[in-house]
Amino acid sequence: MADDSTAPLLSRASTDSRDTSYSHKQHQQQRPDSPSFQLSSESTPLLRHEDAYGISYGTENRRRSSASVSSNPLWPIEDPSKRPRYRQWPIVIAITTLLAAVILTLVFGFAAPSAVKQYAQEAAVFKPQRISLDSATSEGISIRVQGEFSLDGSRVRQPLVRGTGRFATWIAKEVETGKTEVDVYLPEYDNALLGRAFLPAIKVDIREGHSNSIDIVAGLQSGDVAGIRQVADDWMNGRLARLRVQGTADVNIRSGILKFGSQAITADLALTEKDIPALPSFSIDKLNVHENPWNPKDPGIAVEVAVSISNDYALSVVIPPLGFDILLPNCIPTDPHILVAKVTTETVNVQPAAPAIVDVSGLVRRLPSELTRVCPGKKDSPLDLIISAYLKEHKTVIYVRGGNPPSASTPGWMVDLLKSVTIPVPVTGHDFGQLIKNFSMTDVHFSLPDPVAEPNSPEAQPKISAMVKVMVELPEEMNFDVDIPHVRANVGVYYEDDKFGILDLSEWQPSNASRIDDPDSTRPLLLVSFEIKDGPLQVTDNDVFSQVVQSILFGNDPVELDLQALVDGEIATTLGQFIIHDIPAQGSINVKPPFGSRPIGSLIKPRVESFEILHTTQSTISLQATVNFSNPTPYSASIPYIDCLMLYNGTALAHVTGRSLSVVPGDNIGVVFEALWSPLAAGADIGVIAGRELLSNYISGLNTTVTLQAHEGSLPGLPDLGKALSGISVNVSVPKLGTPGDGQGDDDDDEGSPHFIKDATLHLWSSTAVFTLTSPLRHSTLYIDKIDATAFYNHTEPIGRIDYELPFAVPPGDSETPRLPVALDLGGVGYDAVRRALGGTLMMDAKAKVGVTLSEYSTTVFYQGRGIGAKVRI
Known part of the structure; x- marks a missing residue:
């Protein structure tokens, strides 16, 4: 509650006479002997602000005082003609100026009550030089006012009043008042009593232009707390653009040996916005929030704050220990604020025109239930709203109200007044x-x-x-x-x-x-x-x-x-x-990309352990394959269902489907996939051709690569994701044909022995040949319907030709064909090689067009075998 002493927090001080200095000429201002006292109740939020220049609040746009900073407690107030006009501590100054006008009115009321009173009110000039709080008692405070008082007739507008006043003051020369009690009211606030002042006897020279040095100590007592609270609320919320005060008094007046008895005096004073100060700015120099250090067994959070409060005024003050309540806003502004903590301050020594350092400490024992209870119709509690705003760097408001002081020496009237005022303190949060x-x-x-x-x-x-x-x-x-x-x-x-x-x-x-x-x-x-x-x-x-x-x-x-x-x-x-x-x-x-620039297929290293034909039609084969592969990534995955297209040279040939897959980092053994081989449905006539080429290369043992690609239907429950994945394709090398599980699929030698034809025996006497074939199927029998094949020596020299149209079976594993008739090329180089190899083995190549049937499915493939070891027999 910054600068609450600017309001007339006045005390019923002792009305005993105090030594008062008077002078009928200009004199030097005197240093007060007694320490001064300033009433203040500044308190601060328990949240830190990072602004290095402090936080301003209240009427921020008002013009602030720019009084010169000096360590001298008697720094004078400058001549208004040499600087912008504004008043320090306006409420107190207003009272003293008002009192001066009241005194003058009282003094001149004996001669011409109407004209002289008006002259006194308009001609009175009081220039305050220093205001300090002299002492504090259990009932109030004493304020010391020092300044210059004079009459200036040129300020009076009506010539008749001006002339009458000048004449009356020239006759009287000087007047003296007795001890006076002055009541100050707020006409615009239901005429609430702002305060009461107890003035000592005063003697002044009233001749125009003569300067009087005023140095008095007045007892001040606060008035109607409710009225003061209304003024304070308007001030702190920036609504106090104008303030009118009115003083009334009954004063005994004498001039020389003449006594004029008691005179009833009333005087008004209007303060404009430039006369009313803004609330001071403050910055938090230190903030420490920690466990309760005084009693570790007592749960609670201790808060220690050091606050620097601006002080632009030439005042010397000692602020006693004070207590404050910290409150937070409720769900809606009309709900009562929520008390969360009680804090106390140490004694503060305020030096003139220097920042005041206030040490604040408190203990939060628990969070009130109403602070964490969800607001009606919302998902947030008051605490949620406050912290959310703070973390988003929005401005939030906490409230500070006077509370019980930590020391019994703090005057009770001061505590009661502070309890009647609540200060809103805007706080801007952190960026977290x-x-x-x-x-x-x-x-x-x-x-x-x-x-x-x-x-x-x-x-x-x-x-x-x-x-x-x-x-x-x-x-x-x-x-x-x-x-x-x-x-x-x-x-x-x-x-x-x-x-x-x-x-x-x-x-x-x-x-x-x-x-x-x-x-x-x-x-x-x-x-x-x-x-x-x-x-x-x-x-x-x-x-x-x-x-x-x-x-x-x-x-x-x-x-x-x-x-x-x-x-x-x-x-x-x-x-x-x-x-x-x-x-x-x-x-x-x-x-981190798990594959980098390396092909995915080379890292996955798929190997088919087994095939099992599930169903066939004239144009499709439904099969199940058990595959081993590696997952080089650190990620695992659960895949209830996924379907991909298998493409060869850009043409779709089959659907590969995985169900209830569980993929782990490292080796994955025995993973089952289903495939539907359907070149005609997937790729039309081009698909049939591409499928025939793929099967031909596969059974010929050539390096073969297929592409797996997602499509819109890859994830039936998430078509958008499947569509997004459709732009991604993975090339996978098809393992070479061999007996499932025999390890031959790892053979990367293109010149190695073919896998489909394991070996052959050529019988010269009967011109027939028997071949040992390896079937990749463990449970299904493959039928060869027709063979049109030619054997070659040294890759190019024909040996003979087989043209056989009778079907024979190729069961799972290794099996021998029937004796197939061979039409030998007797006049060629190849036949000579065959004769030389009689009783031994001849390495030869073969090219064949083979019709195959698997249950209902039939197709034709082209086989190329190299390095087939054929035993030559009679």
């Missing part, structure tokens, strides 16, 4: 967005949506599970334990400033917080860790999401994802538990 020092996620697990879920429902969203660790730098003033048992949030996920998703953590997640030491940080650190369990990720921008996935899968540099969240936290402190809503938070996650 930069306090997050580190944000990390480990044990990340992705879950794709349920395929039978309703589209765009929560069950149809991909989910993320992870352990989250957040390193928070706390304000250095916070020196008490804080725990965060639960958190929840809605997190916006951004890539290069573009939002592509929302991570929904609206369900409470268990968490905990602990302080840690970090030599690189000057602030205390709080490590908050919590586990995300199946948090839905709603993709809001498919194009951006596709860019993110491609950058992660195919990029070389870490991908930075920005997070912007509104967090609800359950806070546990010594004062109890409460919930804070919508705390703004931001952070980032660096995702």
Whole structure:
């Protein structure tokens, strides 16, 4: 309650006569011998503000005093003609000026009551030089007023009044008043009694132009507390643009030996906005919040604050210890404010024109239930609203009201008056967005949506599970334990400033917080860790999401994802538990590309362990494959259902489907996939051709690469995500043909022995050949319907030709063909090589057009085999 002493917090001081100095000429101002006393009740909020220049509040736009700063307690008030006109301590000055006018009116009332009173009121000039609070008692205070008093007839507007007044004062020369009691009222506030002054006897020279040195000590007593409170409220809220005061008194007057008896005097004084000061500014020099140091067993939070309060006035004051109540706003402005703490101040020595340093301390034992109770019709409590505004750097208001003082020596009237006034203190909050020092996620697990879920429902969203660790730098003033048992949030996920998703953590997640030491940080650190369990990720921008996935899968540099969240936290402190809503938070996650520039297929290393034909038609094959592969990433995933297209040279040939997949980092063994081979349906006639080429290269043992690509139907419950993933393709090398599980699929030698034809035996006498074939199928029999093949020696020299149209079976594993007739080329180089190899083995190549049938499915493939070892027999 800054500068409440500017109001007439007046006391019923002793009315005993005090030594008073008078002079009929100009004299030097004298230094007072007694210490001065200033009534003040400044208090401050318990929240820190970072503004190095302090916080101003109340009537900020009013013109502030610019009195010269001096350490001299007798610094004079300058001549108004040499500086802008304003008044220091206007309420007190107003009273003293009013009293001067009252005295003059009383003095001249004996001669011409009407004209002389008007002359006295208009001609009186009082120039205050120093005002100080002399002493305090249990009933009030004594104020010492020093200045110059004179009459200036030129200020009187009416010539008749001016002439009458000048003549009367020339005749009287000097007058003397007895002890006087003056009441000062507020006509514009229901005529409330502002205060009462007890003046000593005064003798002055009343001749025009003669200066009187005034040095008096007056007893002051406060008046109607309710009226003073109305004035104070208007002043603190910036509504006091004008103030009118009225003084009344009954004074005994004498001039020389003439006594004129008691005269009733009334005088008015109007203060304009420039006469009314603004509330002082303040800055918080120190703030320390910690556990109760006086009694560790007594729960509570102790607050210690050092506040610097501006003082532009030439006043010397000693402020006794005071008590204040700290209140916070309720749900709506009309609700009673909520008391949260009681604080006290030490004795404050205020020096003239120098900032006052006030030490404030208090103890918060508990948080009132009404502070944490949710407001009607809202999700926030009063505490939520206050903290949310503070963290968002919005201006919030706390209230300071006089309370019980810590010392019995503080005058009771002072305490009562302070209790009647409540000061609103606007406070602008911190930006806490930069306090997050580190944000990390480990044990990340992705879950794709349920395929039978309703589209765009929560069950149809991909989910993320992870352990989250957040390193928070706390304000250095916070020196008490804080725990965060639960958190929840809605997190916006951004890539290069573009939002592509929302991570929904609206369900409470268990968490905990602990302080840690970090030599690189000057602030205390709080490590908050919590586990995300199946948090839905709603993709809001498919194009951006596709860019993110491609950058992660195919990029070389870490991908930075920005997070912007509104967090609800359950806070546990010594004062109890409460919930804070919508705390703004931001952070980032660096995702290191797991593959870098290396092909994904080479890192996944898929190997088919087995095939099993499930069903066939004339144009399709439905099969099940058991595959082993590696996951080089640190992430795991649960995939209820996913479907991808398999393409060869850009043409779709099949659908590959995974159901209830659980992928873990490292080796994944025995993972089952289903595939539907359907070249005609997937790619029409081009698909049939591409499918034939793929099967031909496959059985020929050539290096073959297929492409897996998502599509809009990859995730039935999340078509938008499937569409976003459709821009991503993964090339996978098809393992070479071999008996499932025999390890031959790892053979990368293009010149190695073919896998489909294991070996051959050529019988010259019968001109037939028998081949040992290896089938990739463990449970189904493959039929060869027709063979049109040619064997070559040294890659180009024909040996013979097989043209066979009778079907024969190729069962699982290794099997021999029937004796197939061979038309030998007897006149060629190849036949000579065959004769030389009789009884031994001849290496030869083969090219063949083969018709095959698998149950109802039939097709034709082209086989090329190199380095087939054929035994030559009679």
